[in-house]
Amino acid sequence: MKRVLWIMIIGLAVIILGAGSYIALIKFEGEKPAIKLISDSRYITQKLSFRVEDPKSGVAEIKLEIVQEGRALSILSEKFAKGTPAVEKSIAMLPLPKGLKDGDAQIRITAWDHSWKNGNQVSLEKPVVIDTKPPQLNVLGAQHYVNLGGAGLVTYTASKELAKSGAQVGDLFFPGFSIGKDRYLAYFALPYDSQRDVSFAVTGEDHPGNRVHISFRPVIKAKVFKKDQIQISDGFLKNIIPYFTERDANLKGSPVEIFLSLNQKQREIDHQQVKKICQETTPQPLWSGTFLRLPNAKPMASFAQDRTYFYNGKEIDRQTHLGVDLASLGQSPVPAANAGKIAFAGPLGIYGGTVVIDHGCGLFSMYSHLSRIETEAKKEVKRGDVLGRSGTTGMAGGDHLHYAMMIHGVFINPIEWWDEHWIQDNVELKMKLFDAPAPPAAQVQEVGPQKSAQPQAKPKKTSKR
Incomplete structure (x- = not known):
């Protein structure tokens, strides 16, 4: 009996201590x-x-x-x-x-x-x-024109400072840049494989996070791109394969298998590298006037050329050539097409020795297959400065310059930038719109958070060279 009593007393004490601890820790907690x-x-x-x-x-x-x-x-x-x-x-x-x-x-x-x-x-x-009011945006200019595979420039003003803005072309976003109080510009690209009903808009976001966009509709000028059939010979493979196997011991297989790996997988790797290079750009234009073309050079291949590759009479691959091939004398001096800053200088996969110039605001030019590079990254260059010498490095069948231009990593037709009239109509006149009388405020539409842009559709077996 005493044992039971002691158990009851101890149990009661535990309950009292527990309740006290609860009150002390919970009810009286500070x-x-x-x-x-x-x-x-x-x-x-x-x-x-x-x-x-x-x-x-x-x-x-x-x-x-x-x-x-x-x-x-x-x-x-x-x-x-x-x-x-x-x-x-x-x-x-x-x-x-x-x-x-x-x-x-x-x-x-x-x-x-x-x-x-x-x-x-x-x-x-x-x-x-x-701050709940979105910025008011005015897209300048009544009419815009853009070539399929080409570039465009949109200028616009804002009622207050923007933290982020740019041009939206389908699923691709091209960042805009401030060039003065309430003044902005954005270069944009219309990929060569775009649909005619692709959407265009200028988007803006202020520092508080209020977002708007204004649609605009350029006149799209259709372009017919050339087609070419390229016969891959054993001699060609014998000449180019060692360049790559000496640099990558993992390349295995027959010469044709190695060629296809380079022509497909390596191209895509190189394209991603180019896109990465073009992520960093000077926030103001560094160039002026028309872009230089390699002097005394014969065009060997055009932009967006649809290439079908044959080996022993059988089709083995199909790719799109996104640049212009120019051939002059062997190891010709290669000039900078316009002023800018060297964004990259070195070997770049199938492109061989390559130099990329940042011309500001997302505009870049690229010089490939160089036998010698005579510049270095981060160096400022002027229009006409020698970057290196033409050559056969990378996947080149003969001495030539592969010249390309990009807007934020999207390849565009370079020949526009050699044309003085195109520069005047599509760039210089757009810049002069800032000094024209201000139009009435445009209607704006609020939009959700800006997503990172990706291409609308990735063409099957299409690469960027």
């Missing part, structure tokens, strides 16, 4: 709730989001106030049941709650937990700027 804003931005745009946590006694009550011009406006007041360790709230700010307006303000979030008596209280206050 740790306050934690308040965290979801965004660290000083701007409030479409919504205001925050989180309150109290893992011990739980969140009991939350109040949100916004103070503007000395007046506090209650936005939220809510109580919560015991056992609520965390609460996350997202308050819509469009339309603005009655009594608020765009401008300076201060948010005040107060929270209580379920500890003894009135609970532990904490407040978070932060000065903010309410």
Whole structure:
């Protein structure tokens, strides 16, 4: 009997100690709730989001106030049941709650937990700027023209500073650049395989995150690109394969198998490398006037030429040539087509010795199959400076220069940039629009977050050379 009594006494003591510990740790705990804003931005745009946590006694009550011009406006007041360790709230700010307006303000979030008596209280206050109005954009120029496979320039003004803007062509996004107060430009490309109904728009986002876009519709000039049949001989394979096997011991198989691997997989690797090189660009134009063409050179292959490859009378591959091949005397000096900064200088897969020049704002030129490179990365060059010598490095059947141009890594037809009239009509006149009388503000459309652009459709077995 005594044993049972002692067990009851000990059990009761444990219960009392447990209850006391609970009251001491939970009800009398002195740790306050934690308040965290979801965004660290000083701007409030479409919504205001925050989180309150109290893992011990739980969140009991939350109040949100916004103070503007000395007046506090209650936005939220809510109580919560015991056992609520965390609460996350997202308050819509469009339309603005009655009594608020765009401008300076201060948010005040107060929270209580379920500890003894009135609970532990904490407040978070932060000065903010309410900005819910998207920027107004004006696309300059009544009419735009662009060749299939060619380039375009769109100029536009904004009612306030933009954090991000550019031209959207289908699924491709071409970043824009500020060239002065409220003035912006964006070079864009129309890929050679684009559909005629591809969409065009200028998009803009201000620092608070308000986004807009304006559609515009250029006149697309159709182009017929040449076709060519290339006979792959054993002599050609014998000449080019060693260049690659000496540099990559993993290349195995027959000469034809190695050729196909280079012509397909290596091309794609090289294209991705070119695209990576073109990600970094000077944020202002570095060039002026027409672009130089290799002097005294004969054109050997044109842009977007559809090439079918045959071996022993059988079709083995098909690729698209995205550049212009120019042949002059062996090891001819290769001049910089225009002023800029060397973005890359070195070997580049099937292109062999290659130099890439950044001309600013996403415009690049590329010089390949060089036998010798006479410049270096990050060096500034002027129009006509010698970059190296033409040659047969990479997958070249004879001494020539493979010349290409890109906008943010998308290949474009280089011959436009050799044409003085094209430069005047499509670049210089567009820049002069900034000085014309301002048109009425355009209607804008709000859009969601900008996604990283990818090509609309990846052509089967199409590569970039």
